[in-house]
Amino acid sequence: MQRSLYTPYFFLMPALATLLVFFFLPVLAALAMSFTDFDIYSLGQIGWARFVFLQNYRQLLADPLFWKAMLNTCYFVLVGAPLTIAVAFFAALALNSKWLHFRSAFRLALFMPVVTTLVAVAVVWRYLYHPRFGVVNYLLSFLGVAPIDWLGDPNWALPALIVLAVWKNFGYYMMIFLAGLQTIPDYLYEAARLDGANWWQQQRNVTLPQLAPTTFFVTFITLIGYFQFFAEPYVMTQGGPLNSTLSVVLYLYQQGFRWWRMGYSTAIAFVFFSIVLLLALLNMMMKRKQEA
Amino acid sequence: MPSFSRAWLWIVAFPLILLISIASCNKNQSHQTDLTFWAMGAEGESIEKLLPQLTQRHPDIKVKVQSIPWQPAHEKLLTAFAGGSTPDVCQLGNTWIPEFQAMRALLPLDSLVAQSSAIKPEDFFAGVWNTNVIGEKPYGIPWYVDTRVLFYRKDILESVGYQQAPRTWDEWLDACRKIKRQAGAEQKYAIFFSLIFNEWRAPVVLILSNGGRLLRDDDCYGAFDEPATLEAMRFYTTFFAEGLAPRNMTEVINVFQGFSTGFFSMMITGPWDVQEMRKRAAELTGKWSTAPMPRKENSSSTAGGSSLVIFKNTKNPSAAWKLIEFLSQPETQIEFFRLTRDLPAVRSAWNAPEIKADAEIQAFYQQLENVVPTPKIAEWEQIAVKIQEHLERVIFGQVALEDMARQLNRDVDRILEKRRWLLTKGLIEN
Numbered sequence: 001m002q003r004s005l006y007t008p009y010f011f012l013m014p015a016l017a018t019l020l021v022f023f024f025l026p027v028l029a030a031l032a033m034s035f036t037d038f039d040i041y042s043l044g045q046i047g048w049a050r051f052v053f054l055q056n057y058r059q060l061l062a063d064p065l066f067w068k069a070m071l072n073t074c075y076f077v078l079v080g081a082p083l084t085i086a087v088a089f090f091a092a093l094a095l096n097s098k099w100l101h102f103r104s105a106f107r108l109a110l111f112m113p114v115v116t117t118l119v120a121v122a123v124v125w126r127y128l129y130h131p132r133f134g135v136v137n138y139l140l141s142f143l144g145v146a147p148i149d150w151l152g153d154p155n156w157a158l159p160a161l162i163v164l165a166v167w168k169n170f171g172y173y174m175m176i177f178l179a180g181l182q183t184i185p186d187y188l189y190e191a192a193r194l195d196g197a198n199w200w201q202q203q204r205n206v207t208l209p210q211l212a213p214t215t216f217f218v219t220f221i222t223l224i225g226y227f228q229f230f231a232e233p234y235v236m237t238q239g240g241p242l243n244s245t246l247s248v249v250l251y252l253y254q255q256g257f258r259w260w261r262m263g264y265s266t267a268i269a270f271v272f273f274s275i276v277l278l279l280a281l282l283n284m285m286m287k288r289k290q291e292a
Numbered sequence: 293m294p295s296f297s298r299a300w301l302w303i304v305a306f307p308l309i310l311l312i313s314i315a316s317c318n319k320n321q322s323h324q325t326d327l328t329f330w331a332m333g334a335e336g337e338s339i340e341k342l343l344p345q346l347t348q349r350h351p352d353i354k355v356k357v358q359s360i361p362w363q364p365a366h367e368k369l370l371t372a373f374a375g376g377s378t379p380d381v382c383q384l385g386n387t388w389i390p391e392f393q394a395m396r397a398l399l400p401l402d403s404l405v406a407q408s409s410a411i412k413p414e415d416f417f418a419g420v421w422n423t424n425v426i427g428e429k430p431y432g433i434p435w436y437v438d439t440r441v442l443f444y445r446k447d448i449l450e451s452v453g454y455q456q457a458p459r460t461w462d463e464w465l466d467a468c469r470k471i472k473r474q475a476g477a478e479q480k481y482a483i484f485f486s487l488i489f490n491e492w493r494a495p496v497v498l499i500l501s502n503g504g505r506l507l508r509d510d511d512c513y514g515a516f517d518e519p520a521t522l523e524a525m526r527f528y529t530t531f532f533a534e535g536l537a538p539r540n541m542t543e544v545i546n547v548f549q550g551f552s553t554g555f556f557s558m559m560i561t562g563p564w565d566v567q568e569m570r571k572r573a574a575e576l577t578g579k580w581s582t583a584p585m586p587r588k589e590n591s592s593s594t595a596g597g598s599s600l601v602i603f604k605n606t607k608n609p610s611a612a613w614k615l616i617e618f619l620s621q622p623e624t625q626i627e628f629f630r631l632t633r634d635l636p637a638v639r640s641a642w643n644a645p646e647i648k649a650d651a652e653i654q655a656f657y658q659q660l661e662n663v664v665p666t667p668k669i670a671e672w673e674q675i676a677v678k679i680q681e682h683l684e685r686v687i688f689g690q691v692a693l694e695d696m697a698r699q700l701n702r703d704v705d706r707i708l709e710k711r712r713w714l715l716t717k718g719l720i721e722n
Contacts, residue, residue: 039710040391041395041670041720044397045395048719050713152541153540241540242684258366259674
C-alpha cells in the first residue's frame with residue numbers, strides 16, 4: 001500500500017530530472033552569476049570575475065536605459081495586447097458569422113501571418129513603412145496626412161512595431177476565440193432573441209460571459225508573450241532610433257551576448273522575471289476574486 | 293519476415309561502418325595535418341579557390357574552411373571559445389583582437405614573425421600592423437585592409453565650383469552648404485552619414501583628424517570633454533543641425549540609389565562600396581570618385597580590416613603559420629583581390645597593374661598610409677557604440693553637446709572600471 005504513494009513520483013522522475021537539469025540548475029547558476037561581474041575577461045580567466053553582491057541590481061535600478069526599455073515594453077504590452085485581443089475577437093466573430101461565404105479561405109488568410117517567419121515579414125514591412133515609397137504613407141496621403149517616417153521617427157517607431165505585432169499575432173488568438181465561439185450553444189442566442197435582445201445585447205450578455213474562460217486564457221498568454229517583446233525590434237530597428245524601440249529582452253540580449261556582460265544581463269533577467277511574475281499573480285488573483 | 297532481416301542487416305552493418313570510418317580517420321591523420329580555418333562572409337566563400345595552390349606547396353596540410361556570415365560571427369567565436377571548440381586559424385576583424393587577447397585566446401606571434409622570411413612587419417601598412425600589436429607582441433597578421441574615405445559626386449561638386457574633392461574641413465562644409473543651397477526647396481542633402489548598424493566610424497574619424505583623443509590615462513577614462521574631441525563632435529553634428537545630412541535613416545534604404553539620384557552627393561564609406569557602386573549605379577560611371585578624408589590637424593582615418601590569428605589551443609601552430617604565410621604572399625594577395633576585391637594588406641601587392649590603374653582604389657592607398665588604430669582595449673566596440681548612441685541624442689536635439697560629453701564620459705568610465713581594476717592588480721599589461 002505504502003509503495004503506491006511513491007509510484008506517481010517514480011513515473012514523474014524522467015520529466016522532473018529533465019526539468020531539474022535543464023531548467024532549475026541553470027536558473028540557480030544564473031542567479032549566482034547575477035551577483036558577480038562576470039564579463040568578457042572572466043570568460044578567459046574565471047578568477048577575474050568578482051563577487052559584487054547587489055552591485056548589478058543597484059546599477060540596474062539607476063540605469064536610465066533599463067527604465068527606458070521597461071517603459072517601452074510596458075507601452076508595447078499595454079497598447080499591443082488589448083489591441084491584439086480586440087482584433088482577434090472581432091475577426092473571430094466575423095468568421096463565425098452565418099452569412100460568411102468562403103469561410104475557410106478567410107480563415108487561412110487571417111491565420112497566414114502567424115505561420116510566416118518574422119524575418120521575411122520584416123523585409124516587406126520595412127518597405128510598407130518607407131517614408132517616400134511606402135504604401136502606408138501613400139494611403140494616408142489620400143486623407144491629407146503628411147508623410148510619416150515610421151521607423152525613423154522616435155515617436156512613431158514603437159507604434160509602427162505594435163501594428164506589425166498585432167497583424168502578425170492576432171490570427172493565433174482568433175483561432176482560440178473561434179473555437180470558444182463554436183462551443184456556445186445556439187439555444188442561448190435563441191432565448192436571448194425571444195427576450196428581444198438586439199445584436200449588441202446578444203454579444204454582451206451571451207457571447208462575452210460564455211467566452212470568459214477563453215478570454216482569460218488569451219489575455220494571460222498575450223501578456224506573457226508580449227512582455228517577451230524581442231524579435232520585432234531585433235530585426236526591424238535594432239532598438240533604435242534613440243532607443244525608442246529598445247525592449248527589456250533586447251537590452252538583456254545586447255548586454256549578455258553582444259558585450260558578454262553576463263553578470264549584468266542575468267540581473268536584468270531576474271528583475272524582469274520578478275515583475276512579470278508579480279503581474280501574472282495579480283492577474284490570477286483578480287480572476288479568483290471575480291469568480292468568488 | 294523482411295523487417296526482421298533488415299534489423300539484422302543493420303546490427304551487422306552499423307559496427308562495420310563505424311570501424312571503417314574510424315580506420316580511415318586514423319589513416320588520414322598519420323599522413324597529413326588537418327587545419328580548421330574560419331573565414332567570414334565573402335572571404336569565406338572565395339578562399340576555397342586559393343587552397344589548391346597551398347596544397348601544391350604543402351601537400352601535407354589539409355585545410356577545412358568553415359564560412360561564417362559576419363552578422364553572428366562575433367557571438368559564434370565567443371561561444372566557441374567558451375566551449376573550447378575554436379578553430380586553428382581564424383579571420384578576425386582587427387578591432388576584435390584586443391578582446392580575444394584579453395581572454396588569452398590567441399597565440400602571440402612574435403617568435404614566429406621573427407623567424408619568418410615571408411612575413412616582415414615593414415611590408416604592411418604601419419597603422420594597420422599596429423592594430424595587431426598589444427604590449428609589443430603581434431597577435432594577428434593583417435590579411436586585408438579597409439579604411440573610410442570620402443565618396444563624392446564629381447559632377448555635383450563641379451556645379452558648385454569644386455573641381456576636386458574638398459581637401460580641408462572648411463572647404464568641406466562650404467561645399468555642403470553650397471550643394472544644399474543649390475537644391476533649394478527640393479528635398480536633397482549634401483552628405484550622408486549612416487546612423488544605423490552602429491556606424492560609429494565617421495565621428496571617430498573626425499575626432500582623429502582633429503588630433504583629438506578618445507580615451508586618456510592608459511585608456512582608463514573617457515576624454516570626450518577635451519577641446520579637440522569636443523570640437524570634432526560639434527563639427528559632426530553641424531551637418532545634421534544645418535540640414536546638410538539626413539537624420540532619419542529610413543529615408544535612405546538604398547545608398548546606391550540615393551547617391552545616384554543625387555539625394556546626397558557625398559558619403560564616407562569603405563572599399564567594398566567601390567565595386568558595389570559600379571555594379572549597382574552603372575549610369576554614374578565617371579561622375580563620381582573617391583578622395584582621402586578632408587584635412588584638419590591631419591587627415592587620419594580608422595585602420596580597419598581583418599587579420600589572421602592562431603588560437604592558443606591549436607595542435608599545429610607551425611602548419612597554421614604556414615597557411616598564414618601563404619595567404620600573405622604578394623601573389624596570393626593579388627589573387628585574393630581579384631576574387632573578393634578586398635584591398636591587400638601587403639603593400640607590394642598594390643603594384644599589380646589592375647590595382648594601380650584603378651583611380652577609385654588609389655585614394656584608399658593614400659589614406660592607408662595615414663591610418664590610426666582605435667584604442668586597443670577589449671571594451672572598445674562597446675564604447676564606440678556608446679559614442680554613436682550619445683551623438684544621436686545631440687543630433688535629434690535632445691541634449692546639448694557639452695552635457696552629452698559629460699554623460700558619455702561617465703558611461704565610458706563605468707565600462708572601463710574592470711580594466712582599471714585589472715591594471716592596478718597587474719593582471720593585464722597595458
